Amino acid sequence: MANSNSVKVVEVCRVAPIPSSPDSATSDQSLLTLFDLLWLRFLPVEPLYFYEIPSTSDPNIFFNSILPKLKASLSLTLQHFLPLAGNLTWPQDSPKPILSYVQGDAVSLTIAEFDADNFYHLSGNDFVDAKEYHPLIPPLEVSDQRAAAMAIQITLFPSRGFSIGTTMHHAVLDGKNSTSFFKAWAHTCKHGTGVGSSSFISLPDNLKPFHDRTSLKDPRGLGELYSNEYLNREGPNNRSVTHRGPPKALPQDQIRGTFEFTPAKVQTLREHAVKTTRASDSSPLHLSTFSLTCAYTWVCLVKAEEIKGEKTAMIFGVDARSRLDPPVPETYFGNCVVGRVAVAETKGLMGVDGLVVAVKAITEALRSLEHGVFNGAELWVSKFLDFSLYDKIYSIAGSQRFEVYGTDFGWGRPKKIELVSIDKTDAVSLMDSKNGGGAVEIGLALKKPHMEVFASLFAKGL
Numbered sequence: 001m002a003n004s005n006s007v008k009v010v011e012v013c014r015v016a017p018i019p020s021s022p023d024s025a026t027s028d029q030s031l032l033t034l035f036d037l038l039w040l041r042f043l044p045v046e047p048l049y050f051y052e053i054p055s056t057s058d059p060n061i062f063f064n065s066i067l068p069k070l071k072a073s074l075s076l077t078l079q080h081f082l083p084l085a086g087n088l089t090w091p092q093d094s095p096k097p098i099l100s101y102v103q104g105d106a107v108s109l110t111i112a113e114f115d116a117d118n119f120y121h122l123s124g125n126d127f128v129d130a131k132e133y134h135p136l137i138p139p140l141e142v143s144d145q146r147a148a149a150m151a152i153q154i155t156l157f158p159s160r161g162f163s164i165g166t167t168m169h170h171a172v173l174d175g176k177n178s179t180s181f182f183k184a185w186a187h188t189c190k191h192g193t194g195v196g197s198s199s200f201i202s203l204p205d206n207l208k209p210f211h212d213r214t215s216l217k218d219p220r221g222l223g224e225l226y227s228n229e230y231l232n233r234e235g236p237n238n239r240s241v242t243h244r245g246p247p248k249a250l251p252q253d254q255i256r257g258t259f260e261f262t263p264a265k266v267q268t269l270r271e272h273a274v275k276t277t278r279a280s281d282s283s284p285l286h287l288s289t290f291s292l293t294c295a296y297t298w299v300c301l302v303k304a305e306e307i308k309g310e311k312t313a314m315i316f317g318v319d320a321r322s323r324l325d326p327p328v329p330e331t332y333f334g335n336c337v338v339g340r341v342a343v344a345e346t347k348g349l350m351g352v353d354g355l356v357v358a359v360k361a362i363t364e365a366l367r368s369l370e371h372g373v374f375n376g377a378e379l380w381v382s383k384f385l386d387f388s389l390y391d392k393i394y395s396i397a398g399s400q401r402f403e404v405y406g407t408d409f410g411w412g413r414p415k416k417i418e419l420v421s422i423d424k425t426d427a428v429s430l431m432d433s434k435n436g437g438g439a440v441e442i443g444l445a446l447k448k449p450h451m452e453v454f455a456s457l458f459a460k461g462l
């Protein structure tokens with residue numbers, strides 16, 4: 001078990017974007033879109049990256065070299081991501097919340113230190129008590145009137161490594177953006193010209209955020225419809241920009257585990273699905289890495305948690321950027337994700353054809369995209385999902401496409417990445433694998449007995 005010493009806060013400071021030239025933007029303001037509003041009440045996203053410190057003769061390498069570089073590059077990177085240094089408000093005269101940055105706004109950065117022995121425990125492969133990650137994530141400054149977009153915490157594990165934890169307001173950005181921000185910061189840190197330099201580091205095109213929320217067209221006025229919903233649903237004229245709190249009683253005995261799907265494992269699942277699909281099933285199954293990974297996880301979860309109800313659901317996000325008409329750039333900054341819900345009979349998931357039942361449900365949910373991402377939107381903006389219909393609703397956070405393990409600040413690939421928020425949102429995290437090679441990893445937070453059964457089902461295979 002890890003040393004239970006608590007995290008010691010060394011410094012709390014604020015990092016502002018450095019203007020890179022005299023004509024750099026000094027302010028930025030945008031109205032939230034429908035896509036942002038959908039996430040307004042969601043809990044913040046909490047990615048946590050662990051990096052090993054290279055062995056060196058300088059015991060103070062972190063404070064002498066690494067930390068100053070991280071701070072300087074953060075400041076330079078924020079110049080490209082001004083909204084992340086800003087705040088959300090919802091003035092009385094505004095139809096929707098406003099995300100604004102004005103000169104002087106800055107990101108809260110906490111520097112902390114934790115017992116070195118915790119490093120390999122928290123960044124290793126063993127199960128970890130979910131609560132152990134919480135001190136590595138900073139609080140976000142939020143009130144009903146004003147919410148910061150992001151807070152960052154860098155925690156040193158002396159002579160071992162450091163972690164970078166962030167808390168990001170979900171109405172400000174989606175998983176793709178948060179990954180791009182980390183990659184842009186890492187790029188600037190790795191290729192920067194030195195501490196104290198205010199020189200502008202140009203980002204590769206795929207990391208340059210495209211900031212124009214008005215480019216998301218909403219001819220049916222769904223954003224207004226949805227914001228009116230908010231204003232009326234939660235008390236009269238409720239303009240709070242605070243997310244809902246975590247569930248009242250977070251399970252105390254949750255542990256976290258990571259499981260890997262190698263390309264060979266995915267191929268085995270694919271072949272199994274093809275073999276067990278009935279000849280009478282005319283419509284082809286969507287047998288991508290994503291659908292097979294989610295389907296197998298779903299089946300193992302239903303069995304491990306002994307779900308009893310008639311139906312269970314799995315919600316996943318779909319990147320809408322290229323699916324909109326007209327599309328928006330891949331680098332569009334702001335939420336651009338729509339939810340899709342796969343529904344299956346629990347009995348079917350538990351049966352011998354469980355994998356195919358799950359893949360079929362995911363295929364059907366994806367098929368609805370053929371009619372456009374806004375098909376039936378008037379219904380789901382006013383009543384997204386009737387939770388009472390399902391005994392259990394699973395969800396997927398993140399994507400293996402984001403290639404988060406490619407985030408190198410100059411000291412190598414991350415040793416481990418956790419999406420800490422999944423223990424509050426009950427989601428399954430999905431990302432590329434820390435072992436590379438085209439593998440995918442999922443992260444779970446479950447009660448210990450359920451995790452043990454899940455691990456054994458996962459290892460056993462089909």
Ligand SMILES: CC(C)(COP(=O)(O)OP(=O)(O)OC[C@H]1O[C@@H](n2cnc3c(N)ncnc32)[C@H](O)[C@@H]1OP(=O)(O)O)[C@@H](O)C(=O)NCCC(=O)NCCSC(=O)CC(=O)O
Nearest residue numbers: 045174175288289290291317318319337396397398399401
């Ligand atoms: C809807 C999807 C999940 C479906 O994914 P699939 O992979 O099943 O289907 P697909 O049609 O997109 O791709 C099918 C095949 O084409 C290939 N392919 C297609 N596009 C690709 C691309 N851009 N990069 C790499 N591969 C690609 C894949 O190899 C895949 O096969 P193969 O994989 O077998 O090789 C995805 O399209 C998508 O939108 N992903 C992003 C979801 C997202 O943004 N999530 C974050 C939500 S916000 C969040 O999570 C934050 C939070 O709340 O915490």
